[in-house]
Amino acid sequence: MTSLLSAPDRPAVTASDLRHRRPLTLVAALGGVAAAGTLLTVCLALGVTGWFLADAGTHGQPRDALRVGALAWLMAHGSGVVVAGVTVTAVPLLLTLAAGWLVWRLGHTVGDLVSGHGPDSDQISDGERDWTVPSATLLFAVGYAAVTSLTLALAGTPATAPSGPRALGWSLLLALLVGGPAIAVGSGRAAIWAAVVPAHLRAAAATCGAIVRTFLLVSLVALLAALALDLGTAANVVSGLHLSAGETSVYALVSALLLPNATVFAGSYLLGPGFAVGTQTLVSPTIVLTGPLPAFPLLAALPDSGPTPAWTVWLVALPALVAAYAAARAQRRRPTLRWDRGALRGCVGGVSAGVVIALLAGVAGGAVGPGRMQVVGPVATEVMVHAVTSFGIGGLVGGLLMTWWQRRSRA
Template sequence: MPSTTDRPDGSEDPFAVAEALQSVVRETEPLSPGDRPDRTTSRDTEPFDFERFDRETRERRVRAREARDGGSRAPEPRDAGPPAPEQPDATTPAGSRTAAERTGTDRTAAERTAADRTAAERAGADRTAAERNGTRRADTEPVTDVRETVLVDDAVLGRRETVRLPSQRRPPESRRSSRAPLPIAVAFATTWAALFTYLPVAAVIGLARTLEGSGGIGGAAHAGLAGWMLGHGVPVGTSIGPLAITPLLLTVLVVWRLSAAGLHVTRAMGARHSGSAPRALLVAVAVGVTYSLMGTAGAHLVDGRGTEVSAVEAALHFLVLGVAGAGLGSLRGTGAVSTLARRLHPILRHGIRSGLVAAFLILAAGAVAGGLSLALGGGSAAEMIAAYRTGVAGQAGITLLSIAYAVNASVWSTAYLLGPGFALGTDSAIRLTEVTVGPLPTLPLLAGLPPGPMGAWGALLLTLPVIAGGAAGWLLTQRLRHGRQGPGRQQRPKRRGAEVPEPSWSLLVGASLLSGPVAGVTLGLLSWASGGALGDGRLSRIGPDPVQVGLVAAVIAGVAVLLGTASARLFAPARRS
């Protein structure tokens, strides 16, 4: 076939391209179903070799052209690189040889370019056909990997088993072995709690004594240690008689710091969130014994310098407070409170909780009433402070002393609201229907005493404890409605917008009746701790009667909590979930 002339733009010969395409089409063979690529094969199969495919295509093209031309031209060597230039023949003219060489070179270049392009198009076509055949085959084959369709519905999700997430990961053994030993942890935590509660008392008393010129640092430390003993309920003997009125605000501070000490020791020994009651008891006893030794040492230091303190009584008081305070912290740290609560009967568990809530709500009502009465008598309190004529430091000391006994005054006010009242000396009574007192010390805290019987206003004041107990009952019903699932409660609704089921009447009545004695015991103990003696004279009996306060509080709290739970059950509609 004659070749075209050289083109200036270097484009290919269209006749050569057409010839190459026809040869490729003739040599194309359809793929059998077994040779088609399968999409189900794994990704680890051998990839397609495009270079090998191009090389084999060129060889088949050369063999077909040789068979068509009759073997007039030798086949190209495989991967031999570019062809070597032909040597001119001596019998052929120079011009003829140059034209022939140029014609052969153009034709060879055009054929190679067409072959390369055809091979690339063929490879792309094969890949496209393979993918298309694989897709069709995948569409026709049955699907074996079928996943279950999950219906997102509240009812379906409610029937599924609840998966509890794992708790905090435990440290490795290497870190456990590096924890502090129990004696060192107990000694450090207990010493820090003792210093934290002693230093404020010593600083306040020392400041007042230093500014008034009544002693140096040694005298301030001694007086502060005596006040620290008094804050633990240890009577301190003086020249006028025993001082046995415990400042309960200092006692609250002591219990708080001992609770923190128990929590720190629990962490140090690796028992946090363990739920172990024996380990919590071990921590409480260890801290209590150590704190008792400190109290005994402090009693020996205070005794014999104008004050008398019994070492045995100090050891006992410090032991009780140490075990109680550290026990609160260790139980909270180990989580044994929740473990023990789950083992109790629902009536017992909710009754104890509601009784404590009712007791502290009644105490809060008494604190509000006492604070309001003291605010109304603020002018008399200011005159009492000014009557001391001790300067700024003395007046500050008297004010801080009154603040230290603020919790005691709240308990006395609560006893006043409940009815039994309290006493400020022998043959004295301060209650709603009677006010009989003798000469009283000039203390700003006593400026809020009622001037006489309340009359008709007393009936209104008696409703405050009832309202507080009713609030505790209402909280009990709401907690049983919307709290955690437990025995005695119906199943909570699984879908949103459904009515919340009501708690059973047996649970409400049983817990309400039990809350009364719990509240009575709590307020009775607080009444006993708030009273005491101020010398051997007429002020040897100060505070409410714990037995009377406990009995009256039990009756009022039990009835009020029952009324509150019944009202919430009948008249307060349950909210939708």
């Protein structure tokens, strides 16, 4: 008789459920390998392409071009490299940004594929532990670090001497600080965890992001404007090198890889402390002291050495105005009628943005050549002092002004 009893209803397992329950270990590890290997493959292809463009492959071997591409990928992860006995530690930030973007995209995909693992949202809200995101993040980082270790073993030589600890450290930071949040967002856990974060802290984080993005955009515009005003000098620099069409293309690619670095330099200039282009040099709104410079097109944007015009001193007010505008725009999307919250969002967001800009200034510079060119870039501590002050005050003013406007509109 028991065989005649109807079985209890069970939810059917659909194809969509299976898609979100892929093997966590395999998916997360392969995601890290793919995130590192995709950009590495692009760098290897660019290395071979540049080799053919430079001399049509008449000098060297394809493996030398592949090694150049692999070393460029390692430099994007802070490894540095030795070229003809000269240590180069500058990081091509455009490649680093591309690596971060790939880590985010593939981390988001990994999070979506393993989102069915672990407890559901109701169980997480009840306090049940969920190790899905930490486990996937750790395995993602292991896969990324494995590709970095293999690249170091195959491309590194005693002559080039890339730093293994620095490359592995940068790889782990990318995988943990960018890949981890991406996995959390893709798996839906970030939305659950964000629900317990106070709304004014989320608003302050949004303000921080708005200030950083707006200020970097203004810095890029200032850099391009300075370069356009002295475009003839940049053209003369390139023509003076007597490069072929292929070599000019490679030279332009190298310049593009360093464009984000130059943008951070321009931001340091606008903030006030400026930056160095060699030992005992300084480029700032109040003083410009430079010496002999290498033939590089982006250096045409530098002002002439000597006394600066009176109007350049007023450029230091621009970061505070940018912060006020960005903070007001951010609060417009998250309105509040309380003065304290408007002030807190703007001030905390501005101070946090100052710390972020200082971190970028710390990684944008480094050694780029022999002798005096071993010191190039802004001083991160000085940038942080100026950025925290300017962005903090500007964010505070912008938050209060938008609060006043929203209270007035509501009334």
